[in-house]
Amino acid sequence: MIGLAAMARDVRQGPRTDARARPTWVRRICVAGLAIAAAVALRTVLETFGDFYYLPMIPAVMATALLADRQAVALAILLSTGFNLVVVHRLNVVDAAVNAALFAVVAWGIAEVCQRLIEALARAQDLARNLTVRQALLDAILGSTPVVTVDRAGTVRRITPAAAGLLGEDPDAVTGRPFADWVAAFDLETLSALEGGGRLGTPPDGHWTAVKANGDVVPMTLQAALLPDQAAPEHIVVSLADQGESEAARKRARDLQTQLEQVWRLNSLGQMAATLAHELNQPLTAAAVYLHAGHADVVRSGPLGDSAGRNLDLAKTQILRAGEIIRRMRDLIATGSRSFSREHVQSMIDDLSPVFSLISRDSDVPIRCEIDADDLVVADRVQVQQALTNLVRNAVDAVGGQSGGAVAVTGRSFGVEGYELTVEDNGPGIPEAERAHVFQPMATTKSGGMGLGLSVTRAIVESHGGQLIVGRSAQGGAAFSFRLPRTLEAAAA
Template sequence: MTRLGGIATFASRGANGYVLAVVAVGAALLARLGLEAFGKFYYLPLIPAVMLPALLASRGATVLAIILSIAANVALVPRESVVDGAVNAVLFACVGLAIGEFGRIGRAARANARALSARLSTRDATIGAILASAAVVSVDRRSRILSMSEPACALFGVREPDVLGRPFSDFVEFFDSAAERTSGADEFYWPGRRRDGEVFPVGIHTASIENPEGPPDTILTLTDLSRWRSAEARNQELRDQLNQVWRLNSLGEIAATLSHELNQPLTAAASYLQATQADLGRAGVFADSASRTVELAKNQVLRAGDIIRRARSLLAGDEHRLDPQRVSSMIDDLEPILQLLGPAAGAQLRIAVEDQADWVLADRIQFQQAIVNLVRNAIEAVADQPRRNVVILGQALSTTGYRISVEDSGPGIAPDQIDRMFKPLMTTKAGGMGLGLSVTRTIVERHGGALSVQTSDLGGAAFAFSLQRLPEPLP
């Protein structure tokens, strides 16, 4: 078999097929000469000379073998007539050509078989690799387990021999493969149950496989969604915390504004009541009752001022502590929220924060609220622009400072708007409350920094501030 394969390889190389045809005809003629002692064989010994190039070489080599065989036979074997020689030559040529076509078909079939075998081997290897790395379960029409891959066994904490024949609903509650095939959907989320009783979310992708001997079986590809659910819950918790801090900071700004605006009229009212009480004192005993009433009114005015100051102190959160934090870590926690803000407005958000020497003193939640406020404003600024780019930059400036900036490709900020844009309740956006930048500036100032705005390299605005950097990370 190996020798025949070598001959086939030799014959398949261009002119080598014609060499094979010449050699085969020569060998056949020698064989026929050796058989002359036993009778006249004419064309019969030459048939193998045609078959060999037909099976191993090209169509041209087969035709050459036929022509050489006919020429040799005509030259070496005398015939009774020209017609007899021509008829035998034509018959041999027809038989030779038929053998050649069958040989060509056979070679094509062998080539297709080799290619199909290679594809099947590749597919088997691919399927084997998938089964070795994916959680796959096959079930019958009654949702009984037929097989379970090693990752699927690890997912539920079981061994395959122990689960064969058991209902799949023992591991994924309420699952019914027949019902799911009827529903027409192909992906589901179910409560899975591990061997120790732990319940976890599992995603299931279904596919049916035809079974010639009965109803189709179902292949289930499983995905453990525990981490996804945990991350989703963490993101929701972070959003709730940020919203709560934002509301408190906003209320603190409102309280500060109201305290400032009401302080003067309350002080004036108390002064007027004090003057009235002095005038009533000069009126003698007849004004004692009115004086006591004025005193009560004055006390209530002073009490109102004290209530406002206490509310401001409470809502502003004057008692706060700065802890060692990593800027990269604080912004990484925000990335899921920030990445939702960008695509929602069609903006491209990029984060370029150096994670070297980025330990700072900060209130983690308030810092994150400031970043969210700045990014939200930047995304709103680029909403109507042809280029919608927003970038968060962070880098250490010195041994004592770390700079954070949020830049955008928006229209920028007019110089005459810079001072008023940080004032509470001042906004240019429809439906805005004018508290975002004011709250952000308050947060930055509580961290010992100052919020500034400049022109960004992107063409829009760049809001920047610095935090106190720690020289060495704390353990």
């Protein structure tokens, strides 16, 4: 019947390019004429068995109604009536008129039924087509939406491919299993709360999490609603949303905020350092002058003042060194300039011997220095000494309070490739996962530390064209090493 409706609609509407086109009179005449001609032929055949008047014309009217419109039906009725009036002999005019009118009424009624049937079938076909399109659209929407339906026991009854993808599973592997296998907090207690009219809140730990097939834990947002009883056995529909990217974005935002705060603090420290470099230079110079005068007075006192004179001389040397560090830092902040010269590593270490002795005495940690020959390098003497002092202090702090703690400063020549200095200890060492963060400004584990020592040390090493490397020493603790260049070209690089 649907095929017949389609054929009738095609005949009525003509080409598909114009669905609203109606049959022309030529087509109406052709349809009605052919139908009546076929009926006349049928009547002629049936006349051999008896008298048939209007009955064979009924199928012709029905065929016209199915294949054309009401105008063609009216034309078919007129042709049928005219043919019968000409061919069939009636007793009188009244008899002929009554039979013709009766045929017209019956034929029109049957044709109207056929017309309504075809229209109903056409509407049903259009409705079926619309339902198919809407079903396809709904399937496409649901296919791209992570949705799960569960029964009263919490078992997955239906799952969309998108939801299965979030769980890292095949849809067939999820169906029939408890939803709590992936979202542990979605248990029977949660189902009971939903059935009681409650809302799907958040678990006690603050957020929903799903364990994927590969073991990854993914933060989720869940929305749930009860289904009508007619949908049984499906009882609750749950929509899922992956919050992994959102959490990662929030973490990046927090990290960026932390970095911005560090930059602000570093800028503040830079301004403070410039001020201190300017203000402390004069009192340090004055202190060095007073120490020099005091040393001269002690020397004049004779042999009894030799020990005090040596201590005053060492104090003056360190004050002058502090002033030189401040002057270099001020120049570096103001102009970014550096002062490279040819230096012997052993000579730089010898200058630091009093400092290392004080550090070793105060911490009760021995500091051993082993410097290979061929130690001529190109360096900023004061800055390299500052870097070595920072590394030695950190190493001593790492083994502080430890029985048998020791720190070693070693120097090894690598020919034209440079000269390597290493500061190592036998402390607990630095975990590999934390090594990338130890050079960040403000990163410190000391209660009174500022987290700038390693950051400044790395900046000094990089200004010499080298790289400060952290690893594990042969003694089991941490080892920091860097290379100094042999030539000015290498230092500038």
